[in-house]
Amino acid sequence: MAHTYSIGIDIGGTNTDMGLVRDDGTIIARSNIPTNAYIELQPYIRDMMACIEKMMKDMEVSEIEGIGIGAPNGNFYTGCVDNAPNLTIKGVLNFEKEIHQYMNVPVVLSNDANAAAYGEMVYGGAKGLRHFIMFTLGTGVGSGIVIDGKLIHGSTGAAGELGHSILIPNGRKCSCGRYGCLETYTSARGIVQTYFELKGTPISSDIDSKAIGDLANQGDPIALKTWEVVADQLGMAMANSVNFSAPEAIFLMGGPTKVGEPLLKPLQKAFEKYLLNIFAGSCTIRMSQLKANEVAILGAAALIKMKI
């Protein structure tokens, strides 16, 4: 049977990664351009489209189902990126319209965590699931929510910001200006802060969340305690999210999750402790089944499945 193809684009502040994705979830070609070399949308799109055309030509793919884009502040409803603070190209950027100057295919935008959730459903461990939530841990904490097989965008297109739900009232100051957001505790930076709080010394840039993971796996008691605290906080946030949509599974991905056992074992315990009894046994915590260096492109490419 003939394969179909789509393009997935992951727009980061520094790099823009593009991939030509076969319907079985294989990325058959990749390309990239430096996002921060551009201050205007038109030349950026022009160079992006040149990469896409080259990938298609090289791989002898004459037709694609569409272009999916995961981008900070990517808006599903408008096809625009709305004033993303970490992009050098400023303003409301109409990607869909600009891309249509070159190629008349469906264009779908969403934020990166939403794309990751959808990618997990189309190509990863959430195949066949109808209700799940994805938490992504990294610089920030993102989330994507699938209910009844549909990615939730809400009335504005920006639904699924569980990283900014307040976990601890009057807690740590968040980059969003408020206090106590989940992100301030379970992002890479939040984890580092907890480690130094437990250690009782000022935060040092010598150590990052990966190093705290390594220390924990070597048996360092402060590092192990750090992951227990993080697990308790994340487990509470996950249990709270179950009250909303009663998912079958909660997926987890991102750099800090690579620590493994020191996080995952206490996380399971915390989740069960905080879960409302009527949901006991109905929802499991699972790790993303997509490769870290593929999830952004696969997630973006998967978004196209919503339009076709």
Place this chain on the structure above:
Amino acid sequence: MAHTYSIGIDIGGTNTDMGLVRDDGTIIARSNIPTNAYIELQPYIRDMMACIEKMMKDMEVSEIEGIGIGAPNGNFYTGCVDNAPNLTIKGVLNFEKEIHQYMNVPVVLSNDANAAAYGEMVYGGAKGLRHFIMFTLGTGVGSGIVIDGKLIHGSTGAAGELGHSILIPNGRKCSCGRYGCLETYTSARGIVQTYFELKGTPISSDIDSKAIGDLANQGDPIALKTWEVVADQLGMAMANSVNFSAPEAIFLMGGPTKVGEPLLKPLQKAFEKYLLNIFAGSCTIRMSQLKANEVAILGAAALIKMKI
């Protein structure tokens, strides 16, 4: 044009209220039986059906679109009430099956807060809205969530339990066995507890949340402060819920909301304070537009619209 009709049933621990509802949201006949007089399902359903048949006969309605039931632990997917702790009839009760012994019409069950949300959409202030959340304050705190015009039931049928999301870690002990649930702060009992905590005296049964409302409207400073605290807690929970589904509106109903200004003014302020900036201006707090003594029956009757 000819009207259509449906039956709405509100099952409480003490009473079962039934109504014959016209498609314009008018309850044209009502009836009730004492829930706690029954310990078996069959006689309860038999008497319920007798009431329904009498209402239809009295009003000369020969046909109904279906029977909607709002019940504690009412499960949308199975048509059963699952082990509701406050009912004298114990076990998993298959309402749909039993009712079909008498009448071959669609039967839909859901919990009362879900029914209230759906009733608001079909007959009340949420007509035409696609994304909203209903919070019901009373003995407990319930919620119903509508996304893209659909009531969210999740994978188990029990989605929408925001009253049991943990608002304050290690906070007040909740009837569910956990600590710090929203319900422990903004239910009628939670409000009374806050009042006595602020007053610095033991909780007395002489005063209920209604009395604290009256005191606040008379200018009593401790009562006013109580509603400010409750508003802050509820506003935070509402703002957190916006992160999930980016609704256009959050509705509020139930006894304690009748206090008016002393709750609603600080609630608006707290909601804005806790709302993530990307949602600013996208979501408004509104009061339910259904009458307190009609919402349960109208909500239950509205559920039928999901099956036809």
